[in-house]
Amino acid sequence: xxxxxxxxxxxxxxxxxxxxxxxxxxxxxxxxxxxxxxxxxxxxxxxxxxxxxxxxxxxxxxxxxxxxxxxxxxxxxxxxxxxxxxxxxxxxxxxxxxxxxxxxxxxxxxxxxxxx
Numbered sequence: 001x002x003x004x005x006x007x008x009x010x011x012x013x014x015x016x017x018x019x020x021x022x023x024x025x026x027x028x029x030x031x032x033x034x035x036x037x038x039x040x041x042x043x044x045x046x047x048x049x050x051x052x053x054x055x056x057x058x059x060x061x062x063x064x065x066x067x068x069x070x071x072x073x074x075x076x077x078x079x080x081x082x083x084x085x086x087x088x089x090x091x092x093x094x095x096x097x098x099x100x101x102x103x104x105x106x107x108x109x110x111x112x113x114x115x116x
């Protein structure tokens with residue numbers, strides 16, 4: 001997946017695909033600042049899913065707030081947001097993809113979604 005404006009500064013083979021969902025009713029700012037020579041920042045609207053590439057050691061900061069103020073409300077390791085895809089055969093012989101998100105932050109259980 002190409003990130004148009006913010007290329008990862010290191011070997012792209014190290015990059016992992018990540019997914020964060022804003023499950024709140026507030027607009028959030030998702031930011032990665034702990035990787036040298038790289039600054040990643042996106043606005044995430046309520047209910048929106050943010051899919052991005054990052055290095056495994058990256059930390060995603062979630063800033064929440066109203067209007068001109070923002071408070072750091074969470075810091076999540078990008079390893080916990082890692083997404084993997086598996087191809088599976090269905091009963092009628094077609095292939096579907098199962099997207100696995102490593103850990104759900106709320107209950108620490110594996111999460112799966114079937115994508116046709």
